[in-house]
Amino acid sequence: MSPTLPTKVVIATRESPLALWQAHFVKSWLEKTYPHLSVQLLGITTQGDKILDVTLNKIGGKGLFVKELEQAMSEGRADLAVHSMKDVPMVLPEGFSLAAIGEREDPRDAFVSNRFKHPDELPAGAIVGTASLRRESQIRSLYPHLVVKPLRGNVGTRLKKLDDGEFDAIILAAAGLKRLGLTERIACELSPEISLPAPGQGAVGIEICSDRADLMALLAPFNHAETAACVTAERALSRRLNGSCQIPLAAYATNEEGFLRLRGLVAMPDGSHRVVAESNGSFAAADGLGRIVADLLCTEGAREILKQLAV
Numbered sequence: 001m002s003p004t005l006p007t008k009v010v011i012a013t014r015e016s017p018l019a020l021w022q023a024h025f026v027k028s029w030l031e032k033t034y035p036h037l038s039v040q041l042l043g044i045t046t047q048g049d050k051i052l053d054v055t056l057n058k059i060g061g062k063g064l065f066v067k068e069l070e071q072a073m074s075e076g077r078a079d080l081a082v083h084s085m086k087d088v089p090m091v092l093p094e095g096f097s098l099a100a101i102g103e104r105e106d107p108r109d110a111f112v113s114n115r116f117k118h119p120d121e122l123p124a125g126a127i128v129g130t131a132s133l134r135r136e137s138q139i140r141s142l143y144p145h146l147v148v149k150p151l152r153g154n155v156g157t158r159l160k161k162l163d164d165g166e167f168d169a170i171i172l173a174a175a176g177l178k179r180l181g182l183t184e185r186i187a188c189e190l191s192p193e194i195s196l197p198a199p200g201q202g203a204v205g206i207e208i209c210s211d212r213a214d215l216m217a218l219l220a221p222f223n224h225a226e227t228a229a230c231v232t233a234e235r236a237l238s239r240r241l242n243g244s245c246q247i248p249l250a251a252y253a254t255n256e257e258g259f260l261r262l263r264g265l266v267a268m269p270d271g272s273h274r275v276v277a278e279s280n281g282s283f284a285a286a287d288g289l290g291r292i293v294a295d296l297l298c299t300e301g302a303r304e305i306l307k308q309l310a311v
């Protein structure tokens with residue numbers, strides 16, 4: 001028997017402009033799909049939002065953005081949580097599940113600069129800001145003459161630091177800029193060959209308590225099968241390699257004429273060593289493809305990089 005759908009849902013969300021945009025997007029979708037459903041937002045500040053003075057990899061990574069939202073769900077203050085899939089840990093805590101992954105926005109990294117159109121144009125010594133080891137290591141290995149400096153804060157804060165002259169260019173997710181109506185700030189989108197995206201980049205996911213069959217049914221139509229398969233493959237790769245913000249790891253899956261193509265990358269933060277691998281598979285075997293490419297990365301030397309990075 002199918003479960004009775006709820007008449008009211010509360011969405012837990014972080015309060016950054018991007019998180020709120022995504023929560024409102026899910027709220028609108030719910031209201032359009034279920035005209036009689038009442039939908040409310042519950043804004044929550046997470047540890048990840050409070051600690052802004054250290055780079056994320058030093059303070060424990062992804063879990064920091066989702067823990068308080070999960071707490072609100074287990075205490076019954078909220079029914080679902082909307083996340084950037086990029087910020088969702090590879091293994092969810094016991095009792096929580098992903099109910100749906102929505103259609104992906106542009107998954108690429110964006111090069112943002114007020115003076116330069118492409119990283120190729122940056123002169124030696126130019127300062128590039130990025131918060132992620134993944135972006136840092138890729139920029140360093142392709143452009144060893146540039147200086148990479150850490151940059152944290154929400155999208156608006158990062159742009160302000162660029163405009164204030166602290167950086168010659170910064171790298172941000174194109175998806176965040178596009179969602180916030182800041183597309184014109186993008187000088188160029190970086191190809192996967194220059195900057196392979198993070199697992200889940202550009203996709204919004206909805207998390208619920210695993211025992212909520214009613215919400216699972218409610219949210220099922222939000223799921224975008226192609227995006228979900230891509231993100232599943234990317235996350236399986238990352239999980240296999242113990243992916244967290246602490247290691248420079250990229251994984252990017254695309255639909256190539258009905259087949260899933262997954263590319264993976266592990267690199268030293270200083271750019272001295274980078275390992276890439278890729279394979280194709282069927283959409284139905286996304287999880288297995290992730291593990292295959294992770295193991296290919298290992299035969300190419302990824303384990304050695306991961307060992308050197310283990311603290």
Ligand SMILES: NCc1[nH]cc(CCC(=O)O)c1CC(=O)O
Pocket residue numbers: 084085086087171172173174175176200201202203204
């Ligand atoms: N780590 C923060 C974060 N989480 C999701 C996005 C962008 C949107 C997305 O990838 O869905 C960003 C900002 C950024 O990396 O520039």
